[in-house]
Amino acid sequence: MIGIVVVSHSRALADAAVALALEMVGGSPPPIAVAAGAGEGVTGTDAIAVAAAIDEVASPDGVLVFMDLGSAVLSASMALEFTSTDAEVRLSDAPFVEGVVAGIVLAAAGASLADAAREASSAMTAKNAQLETSPEPAAEASVVSNGAVDLTLLNPLGLHARPASMIVAAMGGLDAEVSITDTASPERTVSAKSLMGIMSLGAAGGHTIRLEASGPDAARAVDAIRVMAGDGFGELE
Amino acid sequence: MTVADVTLDQLVDWLTRFRAFVTENQGYLTELDSAIGDADHGANMARGMNAVLDKVGEPETVDALFKTVGMTLVSSVGGASGPLYGTFFLRIGTSAGPVTSLDGAALAAGLRAGFEGVVSRGKAEAGDKTMVDAMGPALDALDESLGSGSDPATAAAAAFDAAQRGRDATEPLVARKGRASYLGERSAGHLDPGATSTAFLFQALAEALA
Numbered sequence: 001m002i003g004i005v006v007v008s009h010s011r012a013l014a015d016a017a018v019a020l021a022l023e024m025v026g027g028s029p030p031p032i033a034v035a036a037g038a039g040e041g042v043t044g045t046d047a048i049a050v051a052a053a054i055d056e057v058a059s060p061d062g063v064l065v066f067m068d069l070g071s072a073v074l075s076a077s078m079a080l081e082f083t084s085t086d087a088e089v090r091l092s093d094a095p096f097v098e099g100v101v102a103g104i105v106l107a108a109a110g111a112s113l114a115d116a117a118r119e120a121s122s123a124m125t126a127k128n129a130q131l132e133t134s135p136e137p138a139a140e141a142s143v144v145s146n147g148a149v150d151l152t153l154l155n156p157l158g159l160h161a162r163p164a165s166m167i168v169a170a171m172g173g174l175d176a177e178v179s180i181t182d183t184a185s186p187e188r189t190v191s192a193k194s195l196m197g198i199m200s201l202g203a204a205g206g207h208t209i210r211l212e213a214s215g216p217d218a219a220r221a222v223d224a225i226r227v228m229a230g231d232g233f234g235e236l237e
Numbered sequence: 238m239t240v241a242d243v244t245l246d247q248l249v250d251w252l253t254r255f256r257a258f259v260t261e262n263q264g265y266l267t268e269l270d271s272a273i274g275d276a277d278h279g280a281n282m283a284r285g286m287n288a289v290l291d292k293v294g295e296p297e298t299v300d301a302l303f304k305t306v307g308m309t310l311v312s313s314v315g316g317a318s319g320p321l322y323g324t325f326f327l328r329i330g331t332s333a334g335p336v337t338s339l340d341g342a343a344l345a346a347g348l349r350a351g352f353e354g355v356v357s358r359g360k361a362e363a364g365d366k367t368m369v370d371a372m373g374p375a376l377d378a379l380d381e382s383l384g385s386g387s388d389p390a391t392a393a394a395a396a397f398d399a400a401q402r403g404r405d406a407t408e409p410l411v412a413r414k415g416r417a418s419y420l421g422e423r424s425a426g427h428l429d430p431g432a433t434s435t436a437f438l439f440q441a442l443a444e445a446l447a
Contacts, residue, residue, distance in 0.1 A: 009315075037315075038312070038313065038314065038315030038319070039312070039313065042284070042315045043277075043315065044277075044281070044314065044315020044316050044319070045315065045319070046311065046312045046313075046315070046319070047311040047312065047319070047320055047323070048308065048311060048312040049312065070316070070317050070415065070416055071315070071316050071317040071318075071319060071320060074317050074319075074320035074321065074358060074359065075311070075319065075320050077320075077358065078311060078320040078323065078324065078358065
């Protein structure tokens with residue numbers, strides 16, 4: 001499992017971001033280390049502390065580092081001069097909260113360093129798309145193509161962060177490519193392995209999502225999502 | 238070594254004088270930073286340089302001295318000046334090596350390596366309204382003065398002159414790096430705090446070598 005390092009000017013900010021992410025992790029969380037503040041209550045960042053945090057969570061699977069702003073980025077890049085681990089370390093350009101959430105959820109699901117880094121980096125794109133998405137429902141019904149499965153979202157909040165992370169985690173061990181479309185906004189299709197992508201659909205309760213799957217484990221992947229959706233992702237009263 | 242060479246005592250004196258400038262002008266630096274940044278540059282630099290002088294003791298070599306200075310700054314300043322000034326001093330130490338004095342050429346090479354470290358760390362270019370705008374002209378003036386046969390003391394005085402001009406030239410600039418860049422056009426009309434502390438750095442050097 002990859003290690004996660006969270007670099008922030010503020011210990012409270014870092015701890016809260018980690019806590020938010022851990023709410024979405026069902027199983028074992030990845031190794032997480034926080035490097036926040038510049039000692040003695042000073043707001044800021046400390047490259048030596050960042051290096052120690054990287055070494056603390058390092059394993060051959062690699063380390064993904066998330067930073068808030070300004071000196072956090074400088075301190076993290078400088079920390080790479082002081083680490084003792086041989087593991088690959090990547091500094092993520094993801095926005096802080098989205099990156100920490102995506103990184104921790106994906107690491108817990110067993111994602112590789114490259115996959116987790118790429119997914120976290122796409123967080124801003126997903127947010128942009130979400131804000132520009134037209135809220136108007138599609139006027140015309142589209143034809144269900146062969147092999148597609150339509151599921152209605154029974155839980156009131158639809159595919160928000162927690163259900164999205166459940167889907168991503170379920171896809172973790174399967175050899176299948178599954179796409180998800182909200183039939184209310186059929187112009188956008190995302191991968192079931194993309195936490196930020198699923199969240200960016202904005203698929204609300206009562207919407208119908210369409211799954212299309214391929215690969216050796218396609219049927220198992222679709223079944224896994226069908227079971228979770230049928231249970232309202234554990235959010236039915 | 239010759240009488241003109243820069244000794245370890247003079248290098249420690251440089252740091253001591255720089256500490257004095259940033260602590261005496263802590264309020265001024267913070268005031269500059271409150272106009273276009275996050276109002277912590279004075280406090281950060283004072284805390285960092287106080288920590289440095291607590292740690293320095295009696296160094297045996299130039300590289301050991303500047304390694305202590307750089308590592309202390311990166312873990313005590315807190316803001317972006319920590320990694321930037323930290324990188325500056327660490328690179329001077331690496332460039333100088335385990336020696337006990339620096340001639341003019343070695344001093345210039347060390348400062349140049351430090352400057353390149355700052356540029357590479359912060360990705361700032363001339364005109365971005367940063368410490369680079371004071372440090373770049375200062376080192377060009379130092380090189381030119383040494384090249385025309387001056388001793389390190391004279392060259393350091395020329396560097397200080399150029400650093401002041403570079404600092405003053407940041408006033409009309411629009412910031413393109415750091416927290417000040419969020420202000421866009423509104424960052425114009427203020428001196429850059431980093432360029433201002435860098436001018437103190439060269440004032441301290443000039444006085445230590447004089």
